[in-house]
Amino acid sequence: MTPKSRTGPGPRDRFRAQVRQEVKAAALRQLAEGGPEALSLNAIAKQLGMTGPALYRYFANRDSLLTELVIDAYGDLASALARAAGDTTGHAAARLAAVVRAYRDWARTEPHRYRLLFRAPLPGYDAQSTSLVDASQPAMNVALNVASALAASDTALPEGSRSQFGEWMKRHAIEDVSAAVAARTTMLWAHLHGLVSLEIEGNFTSMGIDPTLFYEEEVRDFVQWF
Amino acid sequence: MTPKSRTGPGPRDRFRAQVRQEVKAAALRQLAEGGPEALSLNAIAKQLGMTGPALYRYFANRDSLLTELVIDAYGDLASALARAAGDTTGHAAARLAAVVRAYRDWARTEPHRYRLLFRAPLPGYDAQSTSLVDASQPAMNVALNVASALAASDTALPEGSRSQFGEWMKRHAIEDVSAAVAARTTMLWAHLHGLVSLEIEGNFTSMGIDPTLFYEEEVRDFVQWF
DNA sequence: TGTACATCAGTGAACGCGCGTTCACTGATGTAC
DNA sequence: TGTACATCAGTGAACGCGCGTTCACTGATGTAC
Numbered sequence: 001m002t003p004k005s006r007t008g009p010g011p012r013d014r015f016r017a018q019v020r021q022e023v024k025a026a027a028l029r030q031l032a033e034g035g036p037e038a039l040s041l042n043a044i045a046k047q048l049g050m051t052g053p054a055l056y057r058y059f060a061n062r063d064s065l066l067t068e069l070v071i072d073a074y075g076d077l078a079s080a081l082a083r084a085a086g087d088t089t090g091h092a093a094a095r096l097a098a099v100v101r102a103y104r105d106w107a108r109t110e111p112h113r114y115r116l117l118f119r120a121p122l123p124g125y126d127a128q129s130t131s132l133v134d135a136s137q138p139a140m141n142v143a144l145n146v147a148s149a150l151a152a153s154d155t156a157l158p159e160g161s162r163s164q165f166g167e168w169m170k171r172h173a174i175e176d177v178s179a180a181v182a183a184r185t186t187m188l189w190a191h192l193h194g195l196v197s198l199e200i201e202g203n204f205t206s207m208g209i210d211p212t213l214f215y216e217e218e219v220r221d222f223v224q225w226f
Numbered sequence: 227m228t229p230k231s232r233t234g235p236g237p238r239d240r241f242r243a244q245v246r247q248e249v250k251a252a253a254l255r256q257l258a259e260g261g262p263e264a265l266s267l268n269a270i271a272k273q274l275g276m277t278g279p280a281l282y283r284y285f286a287n288r289d290s291l292l293t294e295l296v297i298d299a300y301g302d303l304a305s306a307l308a309r310a311a312g313d314t315t316g317h318a319a320a321r322l323a324a325v326v327r328a329y330r331d332w333a334r335t336e337p338h339r340y341r342l343l344f345r346a347p348l349p350g351y352d353a354q355s356t357s358l359v360d361a362s363q364p365a366m367n368v369a370l371n372v373a374s375a376l377a378a379s380d381t382a383l384p385e386g387s388r389s390q391f392g393e394w395m396k397r398h399a400i401e402d403v404s405a406a407v408a409a410r411t412t413m414l415w416a417h418l419h420g421l422v423s424l425e426i427e428g429n430f431t432s433m434g435i436d437p438t439l440f441y442e443e444e445v446r447d448f449v450q451w452f
Numbered sequence: 453t454g455t456a457c458a459t460c461a462g463t464g465a466a467c468g469c470g471c472g473t474t475c476a477c478t479g480a481t482g483t484a485c
Numbered sequence: 486t487g488t489a490c491a492t493c494a495g496t497g498a499a500c501g502c503g504c505g506t507t508c509a510c511t512g513a514t515g516t517a518c
Contacts, residue, residue: 012482012493019494034349037263041472053473054495062472119345120427123260128432164435171434186433187440194420201346206354207412208397209390214413221447238460238515245461267505279506280462288505 020058022048027069031112036121039066063125070127071135073113078138080106085146092149097219099146103192104199104215111200118193137172140189144177147185151226154178188222246284248274253295257338262347265292289351292342296353297361299339304364306332311372318375323445325372329418330425330441337426344419363398366415370403373411377452380404414448 009017026047030039041062042052059065084102088095107114117136120127157165157180165179165186174182195214198204204211235243252273256265267288268278285291310328314321333340343362346353383391383406391405391412400408421440424430430437 010482015494035346038349040470042470050494051496052471053475053497056473057494115345118423118427118429119341120261123264128428133432158439160436161439168433168435186435187443190420190424190437190440191417192420193424194416194418197344197423198416198419201344202354203344206359207394209394209412210386211416213384213387214416217413236515241461266503268503276461277463278504279464279508282506283461 016058019048023055023058023065024069024072027065028113031069031116032110035112036066036116041065066121066125067132069113070116070121070132073110073117074132074135074139076110076113077103077106077117078142081139081142085142092146093219093223095146096150096222097216099143100188100192100215100219104196107196107200114196114200118197140185141174143185143189144174144182147181147188147222148177150223151178151181151184153226155180155226157183184222184225188218191218242284245274249281249284249291250295250298253291254339257295257342258336261338262292262342267291292347292351293358295339296342296347296358299336299343300358300361300365302336302339303329303332303343304368307365307368311368318372319445319449322372322376322448323442325369326414326418326441326445330422333422333426340422340426344423366411367400369411369415370400370408373407373414373448374403376449377404377407377410379452381406381452383409410448410451414444417444 023044026044027039029047030043039062041055045052045055055065059068080102081099084098085095088098115121126132155178161183162179165182169175169177169179169182192215195211195218199211249270252270253265255273256269265288267281271278271281281291285294306328307325310324311321314324341347352358381404387409388405391408395401395403395405395408418441421437421444425437
């Protein structure tokens with residue numbers, strides 16, 4: 001039952017919201033140190049000077065905390081990409097390059113959150129649930145829009161792919177993007193994901209190689225494709 | 227102290243070797259079901275009808291079992307790639323395509339082992355230790371050799387990359403491969419890793435898209451690069 | 453060939469630890485009259 | 486403005502579980518003479 005006449009959150013609500021944020025911040029600190037399986041409610045509580053059960057006032061259980069972290073991370077990534085796209089003026093290719101670099105930079109700055117997004121974090125945790133797939137959409141949309149500006153006309157694409165991407169776009173209400181651009185952007189994303197995940201796991205470092213040039217090459221390849 | 231005059235393993239040695247294999251097989255079964263953090267010595271022992279401490283007769287500890295699984299997996303992947311390269315006759319591009327498909331197929335058949343290779347499996351486990359980097363080399367060599375057959379002449383490559391890859395090859399005693407081919411093959415590998423890891427985590431499935439065509443495109447792109 | 457001995461696979465108990473989660477409760481805080 | 490009440494954050498104990506690892510031991514197996 002809500003209070004008689006009240007608009008906006010009361011002091012208790014604000015307190016709740018703030019503690020929720022602190023819990024999430026502590027959780028991220030743990031992820032940064034120990035990987036997804038190191039996320040422990042008891043340890044988080046201890047870090048905040050509370051006992052374990054207190055957290056159940058703020059999150060239903062461990063999985064919903066994890067889910068919220070994933071959704072936050074998707075939102076954060078999308079913001080970073082959108083900022084890069086918006087900050088850059090000039091040719092669409094330059095904007096795409098900025099988005100690509102922003103993708104890489106975000107992952108390098110917060111590798112633990114990147115891992116949270118793109119690998120099944122825990123046994124039994126469904127990383128492809130509808131809500132999570134939806135949460136990933138905004139970031140993808142940034143890339144799609146910039147890519148669309150690069151290639152107005154619909155280029156060649158095998159019929160199978162055309163219909164598959166067409167369905168996908170219809171399902172996510174994506175308009176003003178051709179199936180060819182969607183397919184090509186997905187491929188770009190896969191390429192970037194390959195580079196980024198090898199980079200943050202230290203594979204290039206152990207080879208003694210700086211992957212920076214690879215990212216620039218991606219952009220050139222992408223542009224030439226149309 | 228070794229027995230007086232004996233060549234080859236005795237019955238006890240053979241028994242040991244067999245149990246070791248059974249332990250590893252049980253471990254892989256567990257990985258297939260629960261992910262890397264689900265690998266439990268006690269659970270493995272139970273599956274083999276033994277008690278936990280018995281495993282310490284066969285492996286020093288959990289980490290060395292894990293390491294052995296990783297090394298086995300690298301060997302297995304290298305075999306699969308070499309088989310694909312050897313089975314295919316004809317133009318070098320066809321052989322490369324076969325290797326690419328073999329890479330994908332191996333990952334699809336054994337996603338849990340693929341994950342074991344290309345992500346930091348556990349907090350505190352050093353996936354980039356020297357022995358593991360060495361173990362990964364044979365698989366890379368298969369790709370390098372096939373790629374080399376495709377492009378004999380040394381094409382353009384930024385100076386920074388040229389020297390970095392030159393050093394890398396010197397360190398791993400890789401000969402008859404140009405720095406440009408090494409760089410390009412590394413890029414191909416990163417691309418494939420991106421596709422494969424998204425595929426085995428279910429990202430394409432959740433998009434309703436069959437990534438098969440993407441792999442074929444990789445090969446075409448690679449060949450055209452020279 | 454038979455017997456004594458060394459080897460070593462496997463057990464069972466124990467150590468110390470951490471996990472997520474539930475439950476009944478205390479005590480402070482904000483709210484309504 | 487003051488008092489009674491409802492709300493609800495947080496505690497502490499408990500449940501049941503699993504983990505890796507050590508240790509002293511039993512008992513079977515292979516080996517040497």
